[in-house]
Amino acid sequence: MYDFDFERPATLADAVAALKDEGATALAGGQTLIPTLKQRLAMPERLVSLAALDELKGLSASGGVLTVGAATTHAQVAGQTDYPALAALAAGIGDPHVRNRGTIGGSLANNDPSACYPAAALGSGATIVTNAREIPADEFFSGLFETALEDDEIITAVRFPIPDAAAYVKFEQPASRFALVGVFVSKGSGGVRVAVTGASEEGVFRWADGEAALSADFSPEALDGLSVSTGDLIGDVHGGPDYRAHLIGVLAKRAVMAAG
Amino acid sequence: MTKVSMTVNGQPVSGEVEGRTLLSTFLRDTLGLTGTHVGCDTGQCGACTIHVDGASVKSCNMLALEAEGAQVATIEGMSNADGSLGRIQQAFQDHHGLQCGFCTPGMVMAAAALLAEIPKPSEAEIRRYLSGNLCRCTGYHNIVKAILAASGQDVGAEYAA
Structure with a gap:
C-alpha cells in the first residue's frame, strides 16, 4: 500500500471541504477500499474517514419510509425489522466481520457490479440523499463503479419506500x-x-x-x-x-x- | 507519523503509525501482540479477526488510525486472569478444534462474537457464522463441536466426529 495522510473530520462540512482536494478519497467502512489500496489499484494522497460524522448515523422509519444513515453497517441494517427484505439482503453480504464494518453508503458509492445494495436501492425505488441534493436511484447508478456523485459529494442517507x-x-x-x-x-x-x-x-x-x-x-x-x-x-x-x-x-x- | 491511542485488552496503549498502517500491523509489530495472525492479508481468511468496540472485525481490513479511541480485544485477552485457557479456548483444546493452529485465533474471536450474539447457536448457525473464517486443516467439524461445547450444549453421540 502506498502511504497517505489520514484524517477524520468531525463535521460533514469539514469532510466535504477535505474532499475538494484532488488527491483526497472518502473512506467509509473500508471493506472494499482497503483491499483496493493494498493492491495499489488506487493511490490517494489523503483518506478522509467519514466515521466521526453524526450526520451519517441512525436508522428510522416513519410514514412508510425507512431512512438509513449512510454510515449504517450491514449488520445494523440486518438487525432492523421495518423492511425485512432489506434486512435479509444485508444479512447476506460478505461475512459477519465484514458486515460489522461495511456501510450502505460505501457500497452504493462504490457501485460494484456484483454488489447487493445497488439492487436494493434500484429495486426499491430508493432516494440517495447527499450533502448537496437528493438523487433518485434511477439516476444514481451510471455504469461500472460509476455513480452520479461528484468528487466532493458525500452520501448522507438512503430513503427506502417500504414496499408491500x-x-x-x-x-x-x-x-x-x-x-x-x-x-x-x-x-x-x-x-x-x-x-x-x-x-x-x-x-x-x-x-x-x-x-x-x-x-x-x-x-x-x-x-x-x-x-x-x-x-x-x-x-x-x-x-x-x-x-x-x-x-x-x-x-x-x-x-x-x-x-x- | 501520527500518534494513535486505544485500549487493547483493557490496557491503554499508544504508538506512532503511518496513515497506511493496518490495525493488524499495529497490534503485531508495535504492540508485539502476535497472537493475531495475518493469513491472506486480503480480508478473506479471518485469521486476523479481533473485536473493536464489541464487534468482530478483520484487523487487516482496518487502519490503525480508524481504531483511535476504540476498545480492542484480541486473542491475548481471551485467557483467564490466571493465564489458564478461557472457556472457548479450552473447548477448542478439548475437542481438538485445531490442527496447525494458524486460523485458531480468528476462530476463537469469531466464536466469542457469535456466542455474545447467540448464546446457544445451532450447528447451522455456527457454520454460517464461520463463513468469514477459513480453516484448511480441520474441515471445520471439530471447530463446530468446540463452539457447541463452549456454549454449554451437548456435543454427544448425535454429533460424533
Whole structure:
C-alpha cells in the first residue's frame, strides 16, 4: 500500500471541504477500499474517514419510509425489522466481520457490479440523499463503479419506500460469494420493480420486460417464456452471458415466490 | 507519523503509525501482540479477526488510525486472569478444534462474537457464522463441536466426529 495522510473530520462540512482536494478519497467502512489500496489499484494522497460524522448515523422509519444513515453497517441494517427484505439482503453480504464494518453508503458509492445494495436501492425505488441534493436511484447508478456523485459529494442517507412485498435472491459465486447474479423484486405504491445485479457490464439495471409482466400478474408464472437480452451481460470464467440471462429469469421467479 | 491511542485488552496503549498502517500491523509489530495472525492479508481468511468496540472485525481490513479511541480485544485477552485457557479456548483444546493452529485465533474471536450474539447457536448457525473464517486443516467439524461445547450444549453421540 502506498502511504497517505489520514484524517477524520468531525463535521460533514469539514469532510466535504477535505474532499475538494484532488488527491483526497472518502473512506467509509473500508471493506472494499482497503483491499483496493493494498493492491495499489488506487493511490490517494489523503483518506478522509467519514466515521466521526453524526450526520451519517441512525436508522428510522416513519410514514412508510425507512431512512438509513449512510454510515449504517450491514449488520445494523440486518438487525432492523421495518423492511425485512432489506434486512435479509444485508444479512447476506460478505461475512459477519465484514458486515460489522461495511456501510450502505460505501457500497452504493462504490457501485460494484456484483454488489447487493445497488439492487436494493434500484429495486426499491430508493432516494440517495447527499450533502448537496437528493438523487433518485434511477439516476444514481451510471455504469461500472460509476455513480452520479461528484468528487466532493458525500452520501448522507438512503430513503427506502417500504414496499408491500419484496425479496432479494442471489446466486453466489462460490469462491468470492459475491452475487454471480442477484435479483431484487418489489411491489408497492410505485408499482413493480425488478433490479438485477452481478449480470451486466454496465452494473445494476432494471429488467423492464419482467416488471411489465409482473405488473399485470405478480406471480412466478407471469415470467414464463420471457428471456433477457444477452447484449450487455457479463461473460467470464464463472458463466457466460447466456447463463446469466437464464439465471435472471430463474432468480426473479424465486424472488417473486419469496416475496409472496 | 501520527500518534494513535486505544485500549487493547483493557490496557491503554499508544504508538506512532503511518496513515497506511493496518490495525493488524499495529497490534503485531508495535504492540508485539502476535497472537493475531495475518493469513491472506486480503480480508478473506479471518485469521486476523479481533473485536473493536464489541464487534468482530478483520484487523487487516482496518487502519490503525480508524481504531483511535476504540476498545480492542484480541486473542491475548481471551485467557483467564490466571493465564489458564478461557472457556472457548479450552473447548477448542478439548475437542481438538485445531490442527496447525494458524486460523485458531480468528476462530476463537469469531466464536466469542457469535456466542455474545447467540448464546446457544445451532450447528447451522455456527457454520454460517464461520463463513468469514477459513480453516484448511480441520474441515471445520471439530471447530463446530468446540463452539457447541463452549456454549454449554451437548456435543454427544448425535454429533460424533
